[in-house]
Amino acid sequence: MSHTERETKKYTGFSKTEIEEYLSDFKQLVRDGSYSIELNENRTENVDFMEEYDISIEKAKNILLCLDVLDFCYAADNTKPQFAYEKLYVFCREFELDNRGTPEDVDIYIKSNLTRTRKGNKRLFVVSFHKRNNPISYCFK
Template structure:
């Protein structure tokens, strides 16, 4: 029995100011070190991306802190049925990276889950942080 929803609902009903406010909270998480990038057996794509482009913490911060409201695509409900109350925000950021000595402009697919921990502090989990591998549409571009 699968714990994933087949077709999670997508949300597009956002105003630019709502995404700007979300990004302010997101940036605070990044600056405060209250974030992680999922790197487990289900997230090999994230691991490969970080290794292929030699992305260290400094470069992570540069990319993540550079997200703008118009990089936003849409939001989706969490596919894991245990966490279906959570909404994940999807961004796509175009960025020039070093691919083993060769500069390459890459569309980076970033799926964000911002949650509140038991103390009430915000914590960000980057569920996806890899090269975009399917078509996306920006909400504000």
């Protein structure tokens, strides 16, 4: 762990209603275009995944809009000290994707940060959008 990150605590003590409310805001921000999927040099796994499965921004948007409360896994503290007050929400859902002409069922790991801008507007950042790397458990399955 680098000096700029801290240990992550996982939170699973949510009710279905709390996650449904989170997803309601999440999906509204996606529909409104007030979101971004992090596709930069620090998020090469996201970029590689979207390229490998030929996932357009529109297709990614549709995947995000399909998330359900049953796809919720946990929330975690943001590891960056300047954002320590934020919680990141993790979802995982299986989708059939095209892998160079061959249909493949893929578990997509989605980590999101629903926050407010300096002006007070809600904004959604999808910090992870890639194939699941590790076993995962779900809160409500």
